[in-house]
Amino acid sequence: MSEQIHVSFDELRDALRRVFAAHGCSDHVAGLIAENMAIAERDGAASHGIFRVDGYISTLKSGWVDGKAEPVIDDVAPGFIRADARNGFTLAATDAARHQLIAKARENGVAILAIHNSQHFGALWPDIEPFAREGFVAMSMVNSMACVVPYGGCKPVYGTNPLAFAAPRAGGDPVVFDQASSAMANGDVQIAAREGEALPPGAGVDAGGNPTTDPKAVLDGGALLPFGGHKGSSIAMMVEIMGAALTGGKFSFEVDWSEHPGAVIPHTGQFILLIDPGQGAARPFAARVEELIGRLRDAGVERLPGERRYAARRRAAQHGIPLDAEDWARLRERAGI
Ligand code: NDP
Ligand code: PYC
Structure with missing residues (x-):
């Protein structure tokens, strides 16, 4: 350093x-x-x-990804936009559909953006925090590449599959959480390997399926585990279903880089949901969120996600x-x- x-x-x-x-x-x-x-x-x-x-x-x-691809946006239903990223990045599809998605969510109370034929290699919260700043509750899910062994299984099927959530609050910046459904993001395992640090127990297994805290063993034929056992595993399954099956993207286990040496970005899908909380019965919604946060503070919580x-x-x-x-x-x- x-x-x-x-x-x-x-x-x-x-x-x-x-x-x-x-x-x-x-x-x-x-x-x-x-x-x-x-x-x-x-x-x-x-x-x-x-x-x-x-x-x-x-x-x-x-040559695995097209950095110049222009997405095709399809208005398929009052609350549903489909985007073909044409083997480009989801970021371009979200950007292209953004105004239409907001207009639909305002008009219908909810709107979905389902992106396929796409790649995502970044953090998810920057995709949704702006929507919460415009007053929406927003969620996103994206699946990645098979490197997580499902609970009860013996070989990787799921990706690290993050789920991000954002909601406006009355008293400050939106509430946002953004978390992999694996015990750790793969990126953090790579950083631990580079820094020569051990992983926390329970994060992963080696190529033989044995528990290990060695990041290199996880990266070299081993795998990560879901966070929280069967509970994180179910969330990872939901992210595969919403991020890939619903959008028309590839499952994490279908990502195959073998013809493209050097490729490391998963070709999958991304799901984004916007909800207009003004349609709910809590008025105003942001003040109700603030009440919850007040109670969390009273209970001693100093750090919110x-x-x-x-x-x-x-x-x-x-x-x-x-x-x-x-x-x-x-x-x-x-x-x-
Ligand atoms: P972390 O485990 O670092 O954090 C997950 C969430 O928990 C964050 O919202 C974090 O808030 C919150 N948090 C962490 N510690 C505490 C605490 N002590 N008290 C309260 N809240 C806490 O994130 P991950 O490692 O799981 O994911 C990191 C990033 O990797 C994410 O942005 C994710 O989108 C990205 N990712 C992307 C993938 C892709 O395919 N594109 C795949 C997997 C991950 P805070 O940040 O404020 O600490
Ligand atoms: O850190 O797990 C990860 C990850 C996978 C794809 C992009 N980031």
Whole structure:
């Protein structure tokens, strides 16, 4: 680890945009990936921050993903939009469908965006937090690549399958949680392997199916476990059903990179749900959420999900985003700046 430096959000996003544009993405798509990654880095989610640059580049080079794809958006029902990302990134499909999705949710009370033929390699909460800021309850699910053994099973079937939820509250930033349904995100296992750190017990198994705390053993033919035994396993199953079966995307176990050496981004689907809470009976909804939070505080809860990320965001606004100086130098070189 070299010296730590601080950069502004705009500087980081601009450098990332240049890197992705130089490796086969359209300017628009490069900007969307850069924004997602810069948000993750700024908000302290290292597993989906600049650590992911190499994975995007090797995947783009392999020809597995189309960084210039323009999604096709289909208005299929009053509350249902279907998007074909045309082997591009879901971020582009969400961006293209965004206004229509909001209009439908306002008109009908609910709206779904089901994206298929798509790839997602980032954190999920940046996809949905903006909807909560516009007053919606929002949920998203995306499946990934088979690296999680289902509860009661003996080989990987599920992806790390995150579920993200966001809701407006009266007294502050939206309530947001965003969590893998595996004991750990695969990205955190890779970081632990790089740093030479052990995993917590119960996170994974080696190639022989034996419990291990060695991240390399998990990555080298082993697998992760769902969080919370059968309960996390059911959530992982739901994410496969909503993220792949419902959208028309691939299941995690159907992702096959063998013809594209270097590809590491799963080709799956993404499900996004918006609900207009103004249609519910609790008036106003955001004040009811605030009552719940008040009761949690009374019960001694100091940290709500999302609060660590918001705190990191505030620190970054004041002092800049902390980065390893060598990582930043490498990124600037790749960006040609
Ligand atoms: P974490 O386990 O770090 O956190 C999960 C959630 O729990 C967060 O909302 C977090 O809030 C909250 N939380 C954590 N600790 C506490 C605590 N002590 N008290 C209260 N709340 C807490 O996330 P994961 O490692 O599971 O996932 C990391 C990221 O990886 C996610 O953004 C996810 O979208 C992404 N991911 C993406 C995949 C993909 O296919 N694209 C696949 C798998 C993961 P806070 O952040 O504020 O700490
Ligand atoms: O960290 O598990 C993960 C992950 C998979 C795909 C993107 N991120």
